[in-house]
Amino acid sequence: MRTRITGGRVFDPANGIADEVRDILIEGGRIIADAPRAAGEEVVDASGAIVLAGGIDLHSHIAGGKVNLGRLLMNEDRTLYPEPLGDFCGCGGGRAAPTTHATGCRYSQMGYTAVFEPAVVGANARHAHLEMADIPNIDTGGFLVLGNDDFLLRLIAQGEGQQAVNDYVAWMLKATQCCAIKIVNPGGINAFKFNGRALDLDETGPFYGLTPRRILNTLQRAVTELGVPHPIHLHGCNLGVPGNVKTTLATIGATEGFPLHLTHIQFHSYGTEGDRHFSSGSAEIAEAVNANPHISVDVGQIMFGQTVTASADLMSQYRNHGIADPKKWIGMDIEMDAACGVVPFNYRDTSFVNALQWAIGLELFLLIEDPWRVYLTTDHPNGGPFTSYPHLIRLLMDKPFRDDHLSRIHKAARAHTRLAEISREYTLDEIAVVTRAAPARTLGLKDRGHLGPGARADVVLYVEQPDREAMFAAPRLVLKDGQVVVRNGEIVALTQGRTYALHPPSDPLMDKRLERWFDEAVGLKAKHYQIADGEIRGGEGPELVELNP
Numbered sequence: 147m148r149t150r151i152t153g154g155r156v157f158d159p160a161n162g163i164a165d166e167v168r169d170i171l172i173e174g175g176r177i178i179a180d181a182p183r184a185a186g187e188e189v190v191d192a193s194g195a196i197v198l199a200g201g202i203d204l205h206s207h208i209a210g211g212k213v214n215l216g217r218l219l220m221n222e223d224r225t226l227y228p229e230p231l232g233d234f235c236g237c238g239g240g241r242a243a244p245t246t247h248a249t250g251c252r253y254s255q256m257g258y259t260a261v262f263e264p265a266v267v268g269a270n271a272r273h274a275h276l277e278m279a280d281i282p283n284i285d286t287g288g289f290l291v292l293g294n295d296d297f298l299l300r301l302i303a304q305g306e307g308q309q310a311v312n313d314y315v316a317w318m319l320k321a322t323q324c325c326a327i328k329i330v331n332p333g334g335i336n337a338f339k340f341n342g343r344a345l346d347l348d349e350t351g352p353f354y355g356l357t358p359r360r361i362l363n364t365l366q367r368a369v370t371e372l373g374v375p376h377p378i379h380l381h382g383c384n385l386g387v388p389g390n391v392k393t394t395l396a397t398i399g400a401t402e403g404f405p406l407h408l409t410h411i412q413f414h415s416y417g418t419e420g421d422r423h424f425s426s427g428s429a430e431i432a433e434a435v436n437a438n439p440h441i442s443v444d445v446g447q448i449m450f451g452q453t454v455t456a457s458a459d460l461m462s463q464y465r466n467h468g469i470a471d472p473k474k475w476i477g478m479d480i481e482m483d484a485a486c487g488v489v490p491f492n493y494r495d496t497s498f499v500n501a502l503q504w505a506i507g508l509e510l511f512l513l514i515e516d517p518w519r520v521y522l523t524t525d526h527p528n529g530g531p532f533t534s535y536p537h538l539i540r541l542l543m544d545k546p547f548r549d550d551h552l553s554r555i556h557k558a559a560r561a562h563t564r565l566a567e568i569s570r571e572y573t574l575d576e577i578a579v580v581t582r583a584a585p586a587r588t589l590g591l592k593d594r595g596h597l598g599p600g601a602r603a604d605v606v607l608y609v610e611q612p613d614r615e616a617m618f619a620a621p622r623l624v625l626k627d628g629q630v631v632v633r634n635g636e637i638v639a640l641t642q643g644r645t646y647a648l649h650p651p652s653d654p655l656m657d658k659r660l661e662r663w664f665d666e667a668v669g670l671k672a673k674h675y676q677i678a679d680g681e682i683r684g685g686e687g688p689e690l691v692e693l694n695p
């Protein structure tokens with residue numbers, strides 16, 4: 147069965163197509179090369195619509211231990227926002243801490259078809275995969291958190307060499323069925339367990355005597371040498387600390403030529419100027435990103451309203467727990483691999499700090515010139531729920547709308563931001579880059595994020611309207627692998643997505659060594675810790691991402 151989407155305005159930046167009326171032909175769940183009309187084709191009239199590839203969110207906390215703790219802690223989220231999802235799918239289920247089912251439905255309703263969980267802790271990986279398998283209509287993948295795990299820190303501290311680190315990283319990626327490596331506060335979470343309360347890039351950790359810089363560089367080299375497509379996905383030191391712009395600039399300068407992805411950079415772009423000792427560092431950060439083509443970022447935009455933050459960075463969550471709103475929080479260790487902190491936040495436009503955080507995020511989006519190196523995120527749910535993306539897209543595309551919001555935030559924050567001077571408005575083509583083409587490219591997903599022959603038939607039709615928020619909130623049609631799953635913003639079908647993983651080879655000697663380590667130091671045997679292919683997606687197994695040669 148062949149489907150022809152005809153008459154729509156196609157934006158496909160990965161293939162150099164911007165606003166061309168052309169047909170998209172689908173067969174067997176994939177896009178095929180255009181061909182003359184044939185009898186028996188199903189024809190979808192896309193006139194008046196914009197045609198894009200399915201949206202890809204490369205940083206959204208949708209599954210795993212701390213996400214589930216967030217759901218438990220913020221049970222009221224599902225009472226406050228029951229929002230039934232239409233007749234077909236009455237799951238309701240929250241915004242900041244939605245159920246797995248609601249997560250898939252709400253993403254799908256906005257035209258997203260793939261979402262990546264950026265903080266899988268090894269000991270929780272099986273749980274994360276079970277939850278991801280339960281999220282309908284989107285493909286998923288996990289980024290494995292390393293950089294505070296005792297085995298790695300020992301390898302580095304004992305000077306065992308890069309090859310041993312590479313073998314360990316490869317073993318862990320395969321064992322946990324993840325597709326990239328994330329570092330959260332390198333060495334800092336480990337330092338917290340020895341009563342450290344801060345650890346800057348070149349400070350030495352209390353137990354292993356390692357600096358965050360050394361841990362970062364070692365893992366950057368490992369992923370490069372193993373051929374992992376996505377560079378190290380770094381949540382840097384000093385998250386949320388006024389003055390951390392210095393640390394972030396130093397980190398950009400510390401990459402030794404390796405590519406690096408800096409995540410939720412908004413939380414790492416703070417100065418100490420002004421009488422409140424909190425200011426925007428976005429101009430300096432944007433300048434550094436513009437000047438360093440091997441750096442990419444996602445923003446982690448703050449959106450006003452209630453949310454719950456969930457992070458492996460217990461050091462920073464411990465710092466924040468005093469401002470929890472409502473007043474409750476969770477901080478815990480997870481098998482010594484990492485940790486986790488869950489703290490509810492209510493971002494207010496009447497708060498100087500929150501209002502300036504909002505402006506800093508938008509400044510970063512607008513001052514970083516190359517859309518291929520900045521990805522649209524709120525670090526869901528940390529900066530705000532992903533359901534606010536259509537509103538965020540309008541803030542980026544519509545200067546008068548942005549100015550109107552700017553005029554309503556805390557007065558002193560307004561005086562501290564350059565936002566009013568920035569006239570840039572994102573184009574539809576740039577939105578297609580930051581929400582589709584660029585995340586696919588950095589993750590090494592060759593058959594996603596574009597509409598060329600061979601791509602997965604994840605296709606979205608949005609009806610062109612001046613109100614970009616309304617436009618991106620309710621697509622006319624969403625196809626997942628060629629099947630219609632959303633019509634006029636309503637779920638009409640539920641499908642099972644796939645999970646991306648990477649299996650780089652490692653030396654079998656590492657198996658033996660980790661068997662001994664797990665017996666000695668971990669609550670599970672190595673063979674039980676490793677997730678078999680048949681455990682992924684109800685037995686379907688993972689979709690393997692190709693390694694770089």
Ligand SMILES: [Zn+2]
Pocket residue numbers: 205207264410525528
């Ligand atoms: Zn995050």
